[in-house]
Every structure is written in C-alpha cells, then in structure tokens.
Amino acid sequence: MSEKVCTLSVDHAIRIAKIIATAPVARMPMITQLFQQAAVDLEGLEELIENSSLTSQTQLVDTEDFIRDLTTGRELTAKGYLFTPDEFNRFCLDRNLQPRLVKRHLYAAGYIEGTQEANGKMNYSITVWTGETAQRRIAVKAQQERPGVQCEG
Numbered sequence: 001m002s003e004k005v006c007t008l009s010v011d012h013a014i015r016i017a018k019i020i021a022t023a024p025v026a027r028m029p030m031i032t033q034l035f036q037q038a039a040v041d042l043e044g045l046e047e048l049i050e051n052s053s054l055t056s057q058t059q060l061v062d063t064e065d066f067i068r069d070l071t072t073g074r075e076l077t078a079k080g081y082l083f084t085p086d087e088f089n090r091f092c093l094d095r096n097l098q099p100r101l102v103k104r105h106l107y108a109a110g111y112i113e114g115t116q117e118a119n120g121k122m123n124y125s126i127t128v129w130t131g132e133t134a135q136r137r138i139a140v141k142a143q144q145e146r147p148g149v150q151c152e153g
Helices: 010-020 025-037 045-053 063-071 085-093 099-108
Strands: 080-085 126-130 132-138
Touching: 010 025, 010 080, 063 126, 063 132, 080 085, 085 099, 085 132
Parallel strands: none
Antiparallel strands: 080 132, 126 132
C-alpha cells in the first residue's frame, strides 16, 4: 500500500494555522489526531504543544519567587507595587511566560488587583490617576494584603 502525498493549497494551510493558533492547548492532542487521520503531517506540532503547556498559568515554577523578582527594587505605593501593562508583559515574556495567563493565575491567587467589566471580561489592571490623567497599572499587592500570607515580625 503506497502513501498518498498531497500538497495543501495556501487557503488550506491558512485554515490549519488558524485552528492551531486559536485552539486551547488542552485540545491540541485531539486536533493532532484528527490531522493524522486526514494524513496531514504537521511536523513539530507535538513539540509546540509541550512548549506551550510550559507557559500555562499553573506552570509558574514558584509564584513567590516570581513576585519577589518582579517587585525587587520597586517602590511600594498605597495601591501596591505598580507596573505599566508593557512593563509587566515584558517581564513575563522575558521568562517565556504568557502575560495574560500569568495575570489570571496571580489574580486567582490574590496577588494582583482586577476589575470586571460590564461585559463580564476580567481586566487585571486598575486605573491610577496622575494629576488629571488616568493610567492603567498592574497592581501587585503588598505581602500583608494577600490572603493567607503571614508576615514575620
């Protein structure tokens, strides 16, 4: 039995790329199996899945270390340690972490502030007023403000 080899059109390749790019990591094994059944070889997809799973919100090696590294050398304000979204995102990306997943994890663990918009979407930042200008900031809570965290002293 010989294996049939077909060339994908650009349109089909774009459709496959969209499916892979938008699919949750948990569904990737199912998607991979489906493409294998259709005799579409997506070489390297398993490696991509493994690398993607390392950046999920539950894979932060040590949340306390992450927070300590993030806040070291930062000024503690009345609202906590404040970061522009770009600063926070860069800090995460430099560690091969997806900023949105990190924010979701830190919010769920009580490390950062967040607000829920009218449409139900969570926004992991707060509005800070500088003079008459409103600015968005990621607010990392001081240790004594976090639930379940004991302070020594």
